[in-house]
Amino acid sequence: MQSRRQALKKTAVVAGLLATTSLFPQFAFAAFNKDAFDAKSVADALKALGAGAPTESKDVSITAPDIAENGSVVPVAVATTLTGVKSMLIMVEKNPATLTAMFHMTDSVDAAFSARVKMGQSSDVYAIAIMNDGKVLFAKKEVKVTLGGCGG
């Protein structure tokens, strides 16, 4: 008969082993920021990335349709005319996970990216630029979705 304390200890050890072994190989990449991609809001995602509070800026632009008929393919383009951009982010506020895509800049590429994203429901879509000096600038646009793209 083992005491409750022993049982708890064992549980903890097993949990630790599970966490360290390759049971979750999809989270094994050093570069992939899982916390940020699990975040449920814009503020949480930025916090997980170690970035500060965002301020709205007209130097950041977002191009997306006003109404998306099919939420599983919504074309989004993000851009900024500013220099000294560290990364550009696309976030969909009301998706199960807010952060959708993150582009890390180098001097050899323009701060302008287009991609297609899934949207579960009508929501604000954010273009966020994290600057080298730590400033976080954003632009947002509301996209209405007639047919959701997450779930079945």
Next chain:
Amino acid sequence: MADPMRIRAQATGDKTTVRVLMAHEMEGGQRKDAAGKIVPAWFIQEVTATHNGKTVLTAEWGPAVSKNPFLQFVVKGAKAGDKIGVNWKDNRGDTRSDEATVS
């Protein structure tokens, strides 16, 4: 092995617009199959682009990027004849690299 990507790189002046179409399921991990079980997430996590072998862009994606993802970006200083490479890695560890010549 995943299907090849379709990469198109077109130079205008000193800038090259690169358009990439990747073949990937991009399963979001929210959908349920006929038996009511959640289909596990399967998506491209990391994307790297190179210009003549030098990395110019890295990206991290979540599962909310659409199926068969499209990506467009602009490489400065790439001219006709240069090589643009794109490489992705998904959350199952699969990778795929393809290369295109700037036209």
